Amino acid sequence: xxxxxxxxxxxxxxxxxxxxxxxxxxxxxxxxxxxxxxxxxxxxxxxxxxxxxxxxxxxxxxxxxxxxxxxxxxxxxxxxxxxxxxxxxxxxxxxxxxxxxxxxxxxxxxxxxxxxxxxxxxxxxxxxxxxxxxxxxxxxxxxxxxxxxxxxxxxxxxxxxxxxxxxxxxxxxxxxxxxxxxxxxxxxxxxxxxxxxxxxxxxxxxxxxxxxxxxxxxxxxxxxxxxxxxxxxxxxxxxxxxxxxxxxxxxxxxxxxxxxxxxxxxxxxxxxxxxxxxxxxxxxxxxxxxxxxxxxxxxxxxxxxxxxxxxxxxxxxxxxxxxxxxxxxxxxxxxxxxxxxxxxxxxxxxxxxxxxxxxxxxxxxxxxxxxxxxxxxxxxxxxxxxxxxxxxxxxxxxxxxxxxxxxxxxxxxxxxxxxxxxxxxxxxxxxxxxxxxxxxxxxxxxxxxxxxxxxxxxxxxxxxxxxxxxxxxxxxxxxxxxxxxxxxxxxxxxxxxxxxxxxxxxxxxxxxxxxxxxxxxxxxxxxxxxxxxxxxxxxxxxxxxxxxxxxxxxxxxxxxxxxxxxxxxxxxxxxxxxxxxxxxxxxxxxxxxxxxxxxxxxxxxxxxxxxxxxxxxxxxxxxxxxxxxxxxxxxxxx
Numbered sequence: 001x002x003x004x005x006x007x008x009x010x011x012x013x014x015x016x017x018x019x020x021x022x023x024x025x026x027x028x029x030x031x032x033x034x035x036x037x038x039x040x041x042x043x044x045x046x047x048x049x050x051x052x053x054x055x056x057x058x059x060x061x062x063x064x065x066x067x068x069x070x071x072x073x074x075x076x077x078x079x080x081x082x083x084x085x086x087x088x089x090x091x092x093x094x095x096x097x098x099x100x101x102x103x104x105x106x107x108x109x110x111x112x113x114x115x116x117x118x119x120x121x122x123x124x125x126x127x128x129x130x131x132x133x134x135x136x137x138x139x140x141x142x143x144x145x146x147x148x149x150x151x152x153x154x155x156x157x158x159x160x161x162x163x164x165x166x167x168x169x170x171x172x173x174x175x176x177x178x179x180x181x182x183x184x185x186x187x188x189x190x191x192x193x194x195x196x197x198x199x200x201x202x203x204x205x206x207x208x209x210x211x212x213x214x215x216x217x218x219x220x221x222x223x224x225x226x227x228x229x230x231x232x233x234x235x236x237x238x239x240x241x242x243x244x245x246x247x248x249x250x251x252x253x254x255x256x257x258x259x260x261x262x263x264x265x266x267x268x269x270x271x272x273x274x275x276x277x278x279x280x281x282x283x284x285x286x287x288x289x290x291x292x293x294x295x296x297x298x299x300x301x302x303x304x305x306x307x308x309x310x311x312x313x314x315x316x317x318x319x320x321x322x323x324x325x326x327x328x329x330x331x332x333x334x335x336x337x338x339x340x341x342x343x344x345x346x347x348x349x350x351x352x353x354x355x356x357x358x359x360x361x362x363x364x365x366x367x368x369x370x371x372x373x374x375x376x377x378x379x380x381x382x383x384x385x386x387x388x389x390x391x392x393x394x395x396x397x398x399x400x401x402x403x404x405x406x407x408x409x410x411x412x413x414x415x416x417x418x419x420x421x422x423x424x425x426x427x428x429x430x431x432x433x434x435x436x437x438x439x440x441x442x443x444x445x446x447x448x449x450x451x452x453x454x455x456x457x458x459x460x461x462x463x464x465x466x467x468x469x470x471x472x473x474x475x476x477x478x479x480x481x482x483x484x485x486x487x488x489x490x491x492x493x494x495x496x497x498x499x500x501x502x503x504x505x506x507x508x509x510x511x512x513x514x515x516x517x518x519x520x521x522x523x524x525x526x527x528x529x530x531x532x533x534x535x536x537x538x539x540x541x542x543x544x545x546x547x548x549x550x551x552x553x554x555x556x557x558x559x560x561x562x563x564x565x566x567x568x569x570x571x572x573x574x575x576x577x578x579x580x581x582x583x584x585x586x587x588x589x590x591x592x593x594x595x596x597x598x599x600x601x602x603x604x605x606x607x608x609x610x611x612x613x614x615x616x617x618x619x620x621x622x623x624x625x626x627x628x629x630x631x632x633x634x635x636x637x638x
Contacts, residue, residue: 026258027266031193032185034250034259035267036316037133037243038078039189042196042271043140043293043309045070046278048380049236050289054226057282057289065222066233067213067279070240071272077391078244079268081420083260086248086394089401094532094559095251097122097393098330102530102558104400115400120457122393123331124449128442129386130324131365133242134170134317136383139163140376141309144294149302160374164367170314171363174321175354177345185315190266192312195305197270200277203296206284210276234430238384240275243316245390249323252532252559324362325355326559333528333558335460336453338615342561353561365445373438382438385431386446392424452611455600459608462599463590464498466636471502474523478546486517492583493518494568496618500525500551505588509632520578523551526562526622533557540570550576564622585629587618595637 049066050057057063087095091103101119105111142163145155155162204210212218223230247259278292288295297305331337343354373379399417402408408416431439472480497504500523511517523545534555543551554567565580592612594605619629 023258023261026254027262028186028190030186030250030254030259030262031267032187032189032315033319033322034246034254035193035243035262036185036189036312036319037137037246038241038271039193039196039243039267040137040140040309040313040316041240041242042274042278043144043313044136044376044380045236045239046275046282046292047290048239048377049233050282050292051377052229052233052236053222054229058286060283061218061222061225063279063282063289064210064213064218065225065230066237067210067275068216068219069222069234069237070275071213072216072219073237073241074268074271076423077241078247078263081391081395081423082244082247083263085416085420086398087251087256087260089398089405090251090256092531092533092557093252093255095247096245096249096327096330097126097390097397098327098334098336098558099252099532100248100394100397100401102334103405104397106530107405108400109404112400115397117454118393118396119334120336120450120453121446122390122397123327123336124446124453125386125390125393125442126327127324127449128445129242129390130320131362131445132369132379132383132386132442133320134167134362135163135366135369135373136376136379137313137316138166138170138310139370139379141306141313142166143376144302144306144309147291147294147302148306149299160370164370166310166314167317167366167370168363170317171321171359171366174359175343175345175356177352177354185318188308188311189315192308193267193270195308196274199296199305200270200273200275202298203277203281203284204273205280207280210280210283213276213279231430232433234427235384235434236380238388238427238431239380240271242384242387245387245394246319246323248394249326250319321359321362324358325353328355328358329353329561330558331453333556333560335457335528338456338611339618339621341616341620344561369441378438381434382441385428385434385439386442388424388428388431389443389446392421392428395420395424452607455604455607456611458600459605459612463592463636467505468499468502471499471505471508473501474503474545474549474551477503477507478548481517481548486511486515489516489518491518492520492522492578493586494522494524494552494583495586496524496526496622497588498525500553504586505590505634506586506630506632509588509634510586510630513632517548518584521549522576523549524564525551525553526564527553527555529555529557531557532559534560536570539567540574542571542574542576552576562622564624566623580625580628583628585619585624587629587631589631589633591633591635593635593637 046066049070050062053062053066055062089100089103091099098119101115101122104115108115139159142159145151145159226233247263251259278296281296282289282292285295328337328340329342332340332342341356343356345352345354369379369382373382395417398420399413402416403410403413435443495504495507504523534557539555541553541555545551552571554562554564556562568580571577592609594602594609600608619626
């Protein structure tokens with residue numbers, strides 16, 4: 001079923017995972033970044049699942065059933081679906097919903113609106129999940145202070161404020177860049193997983209019969225025994241696998257095999273031992289079911305584990321925040337969001353970026369959730385629905401990959417994706433029962449993001465079509481200029497345009513009002529490829545149109561940030577030489593006015609205009625020297 005490994009993939013993997021790092025270093029780095037979210041699930045997943053059972057977690061069947069369901073969820077969803085199948089569907093070494101969408105579009109006979117919309121939904125749900133994860137993770141760790149030795153429950157009123165301080169501090173340091181802290185992420189999280197495994201082993205001996213939970217029959221029997229309540233419990237069981245999609249999304253940073261090895265030989269065994277240990281401890285001490293993780297921590301080790309848990313949840317939150325930055329960069333490059341201020345925080349590491357607007361949006365959202373729900377149990381009601389939706393989107397796109405990229409028969413593609421889809425739908429249905437208790441929130445956030453992305457993409461297409469209808473082609477303009485030669489100005493003029501075949505608006509205005517044409521004129525288009533990165537040799541394409549004009553196309557991958565002056569420096573290799581400080585960049589600035597008769601409803605026009613007014617200045621976005629830019633405005637309706 002899966003695409004066999006090939007040397008090209010291995011080369012890509014080596015290129016994207018970074019420099020000459022050893023396999024062990026990459027695997028350690030993956031443990032810190034990729035598995036942070038799923039590694040903090042033991043803090044609350046078992047507690048929430050037992051709490052919702054008919055017996056309140058007091059019966060033997062409830063304990064065995066919950067542990068069995070969690071372990072098999074880790075095996076089926078994380079190991080089988082993501083590690084063994086989806087990680088083989090990489091886009092030049094990159095993973096994630098948008099990378100998968102671009103890959104699917106590239107292999108379809110023609111572009112599909114359905115595949116595009118699936119990518120939009122997946123990206124939107126990621127933002128919904130990204131707001132909840134930091135609040136849930138940090139709060140669940142800080143709540144450990146309630147039972148900490150020496151405090152005697154006197155800190156209950158300070159749990160939320162302390163969590164808020166930790167989270168605000170985390171968001172404030174984002175502008176400094178995380179590459180220095182990242183060196184500590186792997187070792188700290190590795191120690192955390194070792195502690196999880198050791199705690200599990202320490203308490204498995206309390207009731208060795210817990211090993212029966214490795215038999216999936218106990219999970220099925222438990223669900224049948226509890227009926228509808230058992231179906232509700234699946235929503236809590238799913239908390240054990242939140243963060244599974246990170247294996248796929250972060251594949252480009254660390255490489256496929258380091259992530260797979262770290263999961264199979266280290267993370268999965270540690271998680272399994274911990275859940276078995278929690279189960280054995282509850283079987284031996286039923287009263288521990290209310291907070292099994294913290295109850296099983298020995299008093300002598302309580303404070304060190306509490307500090308380590310807090311650090312682990314901060315790291316898990318950091319992974320989600322940087323993931324949101326990366327997702328935003330991809331969305332901007334793929335035309336799903338307007339240009340936005342994206343800053344590089346490292347000169348050597350391509351993935352180190354900071355997006356101020358997204359950082360602010362996430363911080364406000366996290367704090368609102370924190371003070372609205374106040375407890376990790378309350379947040380658990382809202383947690384999971386966005387992740388299940390995102391996983392289901394991955395499954396649907398996987399069908400396209402199997403059928404069109406791997407060229408398998410339809411029945412094989414349906415069988416491969418259908419089996420995962422059934423599993424996804426079961427968990428989606430269970431999590432939807434949480435909607436009245438707070439799960440509506442990430443869905444509402446996701447819906448807003450879908451509306452924003454759809455509006456921006458649709459409005460941009462309408463403007464592009466309108467500009468094309470109102471413009472003349474470059475060839476037609478060349479004939480006109482031959483008949484009526486304008487005054488020539490010395491130097492080079494570069495006209496930025498999204499349509500390289502038509503005369504840019506700025507060029508037409510310059511001819512109309514200034515009645516001049518530069519000695520050298522370049523029609524420049526910045527194009528986003530459906531691959532994560534573009535090789536330097538393929539970055540620039542120069543096409544002579546005639547003596548007056550040359551067409552230059554600069555290509556970037558959807559994981560790259562454009563830098564026009566740097567790319568133009570590559571033109572020298574192809575014989576196009578010019579001094580950038582003697583070059584003028586002409587940009588067309590459009591003033592957009594809503595029109596009821598356009599392709600979108602009036603209310604949607606207003607959303608598009610708002611987005612356009614708040615988009616980053618193209619001068620800053622493309623890293624063009626501000627002193628070399630000439631802007632010519634025009635008014636258009638949308």
